[in-house]
Amino acid sequence: MEPxxxxxxxxxxxxxxxxxxxxxxxVCFVFFLCVYLATVLGNGVxxxxxxxxxxxCSPMYFFLSYLSMVEICYSSSVVPKFISDFLAKIKTISMxxxxxxxxxxxxxxxxxxxxxxxxxxxxxxxxxxxxxxxNIMSRPLCHLLVAGSWLGGFVHSIIQxxxxxxxxxxxxNVIDHYFCDLHPLxxxxxxxxxxxxxxxxxxxxxxxxxxxxxxxxxxxxxLVHLRKHSAEGRRKALSTCAxxxxxxxxxxxxxxxxxMRPDSNFTGDxxxxxxxxxxxxxxxxxIYTLRNxxxxxxxxxxxxxxxxxxxx
Numbered sequence: 001m002e003p004x005x006x007x008x009x010x011x012x013x014x015x016x017x018x019x020x021x022x023x024x025x026x027v028c029f030v031f032f033l034c035v036y037l038a039t040v041l042g043n044g045v046x047x048x049x050x051x052x053x054x055x056x057c058s059p060m061y062f063f064l065s066y067l068s069m070v071e072i073c074y075s076s077s078v079v080p081k082f083i084s085d086f087l088a089k090i091k092t093i094s095m096x097x098x099x100x101x102x103x104x105x106x107x108x109x110x111x112x113x114x115x116x117x118x119x120x121x122x123x124x125x126x127x128x129x130x131x132x133x134x135n136i137m138s139r140p141l142c143h144l145l146v147a148g149s150w151l152g153g154f155v156h157s158i159i160q161x162x163x164x165x166x167x168x169x170x171x172x173n174v175i176d177h178y179f180c181d182l183h184p185l186x187x188x189x190x191x192x193x194x195x196x197x198x199x200x201x202x203x204x205x206x207x208x209x210x211x212x213x214x215x216x217x218x219x220x221x222x223l224v225h226l227r228k229h230s231a232e233g234r235r236k237a238l239s240t241c242a243x244x245x246x247x248x249x250x251x252x253x254x255x256x257x258x259x260m261r262p263d264s265n266f267t268g269d270x271x272x273x274x275x276x277x278x279x280x281x282x283x284x285x286x287i288y289t290l291r292n293x294x295x296x297x298x299x300x301x302x303x304x305x306x307x308x309x310x311x312x
Contacts, residue, residue, distance in 0.1 A: 009169075009170055009171070010095060010169035010170065010171060010173045010188070012092050012093070012095065013092065013098055013173050013175050013185075013188075014091060014092050014173055014174045014175065015091035015175055016091075017086075017091050018274065026087075029083060029086035032083050032086070033083050035278055035282050036075065036079045036278070036282075038282050039072070039075050039079075039282040040072055040075070042282060042284075042286065043068035043069070043072045044068075044072065045285070045299060046065065046285050046289070047069050049295070049302050050062070050065035051065065052302055053298040055294070055298055056294065060126070060240070061295075062146075063115060063118055063119045063122060063145075064288060066146050067112065067116075067284070068284070068285060070111050070112045070115060071281040071285075072281070073104070074108035074109060074112060074277075074281060075277065075278065077101060077105045077108060078105060078179045078278075079277065081101070081179065082178050082277075085178065091178075093180065098175075098180035098185065099165070099180070101179060102157075102160060102161065102164065102181060102182060102185070103157045103158075104157075105181070106156055106160050106204075107154060109153070110152055110153035110156040110207060111149045111150050111152065113153075113208070113211050114148065114149035114152045114211070115146070115149045116215065116247065116248055117211050117214050117215060118145045118146070118149060120214065120215050120244065120248075121145075121218065122137060123218070123222065123240065124218045124221060124222055127222050127225060127237050127240075127241075128221065128225045156203065156204075156207060160182060160200065160203065163196050163199055163200060163203075164182065164186075167186070167189040167193065167196065168190045169190060172188060173188065175187075175188060177273070178270060178273075178274075179273075179277070182200050183197070183200075208252065208255060208256065211252075212252055215248055219241065219245065226238070246287050250276075250280045250284075251276070251280065254275055257272055
């Protein structure tokens with residue numbers, strides 16, 4: 001094994017970006033700006049609605065409010081820089097900025113991952129233990145579960161950063177992506193990063209696999225339990241789970257494609273990354289509101305009340 005290089009003279013990185021054609025980049029700027037604004041607005045409406053609506057006070061909506069908050073933060077860790085780079089001739093980021101982007105991207109991604117697990121547990125209790133639901137899912141427990149998801153994201157991200165900080169970067173400084181992530185950055189290191197790559201794979205892989213196992217197990221138990229219910233009861237129960245299952249699929253399929261397979265130079269990785277960093281955070285509020293009449297009614301009532309208050 002070659003000795004690790006000690007020279008570390010790269011202070012700025014250059015992104016290759018998503019597209020090179022100037023006309024395409026201008027169109028992308030407008031499109032992705034609209035998507036980002038829709039993401040912030042849609043998730044922001046959900047957070048404010050659940051915060052002020054007295055009718056949406058169940059644990060399910062409490063967790064959904066935090067999920068929307070995480071979506072705003074997660075998207076904001078990448079998308080504003082991504083959008084502004086469409087107007088830049090040279091897309092640069094400092095090394096410190098790159099590490100910060102990696103930290104917050106993984107922090108909010110794992111927090112979302114764990115929140116989805118928490119929401120699956122909530123649905124399990126609601127459907128399989130309905131008489132004890134409010135006692136089990138008490139407000140202190142809900143706060144503890146949310147805090148645990150944030151703590152899990154923080155610990156995961158700190159590990160990723162501690163793995164990356166010792167690596168020497170002596171050039172080149174062109175990163176083949178539109179944002180900073182671990183695998184593209186490792187390719188620029190002036191040393192063999194096989195061990196670091198394995199640690200990152202284990203760190204991300206264990207969280208994803210364990211979360212997926214818990215999610216699948218919870219829904220298997222729910223489906224088995226629903227066999228005892230009437231057709232109408234099954235329909236109502238499944239309707240509350242359908243949105244969550246859809247979001248889980250949108251979250252785990254791209255993440256599995258990117259982080260739980262051997263590293264490659266496949267250019268489609270960038271397009272998959274666009275889906276989970278830009279598009280998915282916008283879809284989540286749509287998925288949860290379109291299938292839930294209670295949420296739609298609460299949004300309408302709350303914002304009509306706010307409108308009347310402004311008009312007075």
